[in-house]
Amino acid sequence: MCEENSFVPNDSLIEEFMDLPELLARVENDRELLTELLVMFRNELPELQNALHDAIDLGDLAQAAKVAHTLKGMSANMSLRRGTSLITEIEAAAKSGDIPVLTKRLVALDTEITGLSAAIDALTVGTQ
């Protein structure tokens, strides 16, 4: 069953978004755990993404920095390439109050998350 649900043949789908060798090393080549983590990550993303938008819309930059920090930790753990850089920039912009950079990076992050979520969905279909 596990083999059927694993994404081994389709690693390339998520390699665009994450450093897969690094992530595999972090989970000590446990592909079952990797699938579980991808599903968890995918499920956590919308809530954090919405929280980030809400905080920015309300002008609550401290809260935005806090949410971005959580997202940054998660993204780094999952070895996201562009995602981690973008969130790091968003956290820094929220802390310094740089609204133009914040807005610009948020748009890029949304695009990244959309692509990443679709890739994870495609890979883990049947495991959720």
Add this chain to the structure above:
Amino acid sequence: MRILIADDEPVSLRMLEKTLQRAGYEVTAVRNGREAVEKLCHSDGPRLALLDWMMPELDGPAVCREVRSRRGQSHVHLILLTSKNSKQDVVKGLASGADDYLVKPFDPEELKARLHTGLRILQLEDNLLEAREEMRYKATHDALTALLNRGTIVELLARELTRTRRENGCTIAVLGDLDHFKLVNDTHGHLVGDEVLCEVARRLLGSVRSYDFVGRYGGEEFLLVLNNCDAKMSMQRAEEIRAAVCQSPFVTSRGPMSITLSVGVIASRDREHLCVEELLCEADRALYSAKAAGRNCSRLA
């Protein structure tokens, strides 16, 4: 080894949990700082912890501060594992009481190596505590009989006198001296004498309640401190203790031997004016009366 991990972010928590379980740890996972403090401050709580910085209720540094102030003597090895990676954050984290600091994302090998260092420190602490306990025991007990030594039994008598006087109670001090013990040593040698002393200690301990104290006061002298006693029972208790020692021959490597004990006993009631030294002096006089009366008997001060 048990380890606590605290992180409000589920992906990180699961990743850590699995890595640590694979490395042989028994993992307790919590998702906020308050819960982490409660688990770590429990007397039987984990002694190794990985803490995220930003968590609901209490953040990682606050957890470190609270654990350090509440846990008491036993050390807990605390490691902060966080995305905060500036030098100031590291300094702030360590200043809060963390023993180590790791930046996310973690490398499993490095994480395991750091935890191994933590275990080494905990082992060192255990060895030190064990050595301290051994030294404390040696400083308070007689090496031959394992009874309390003179300094300790006298100190306990002083403490009990203060307590019973405050509570209007009564403490009984029983001073016993083996009869003709020098003869045992001179005839059979000191090793046999030691065997007799150990057996006397065993019989004395068997003759009192679990909350009474028995000490070796001198070479062949023993002091017993009996708490919360009725003063009128002093002689009866002294006689019971004496009889417990003499009841049957001692089995030694040189064959069976009859050993007897002379006893001087004193009750603290109505002697509120006496300090511990004066009380012992009175008990000693009573003991010498017992010796003068032919030995193997008890006398009340």
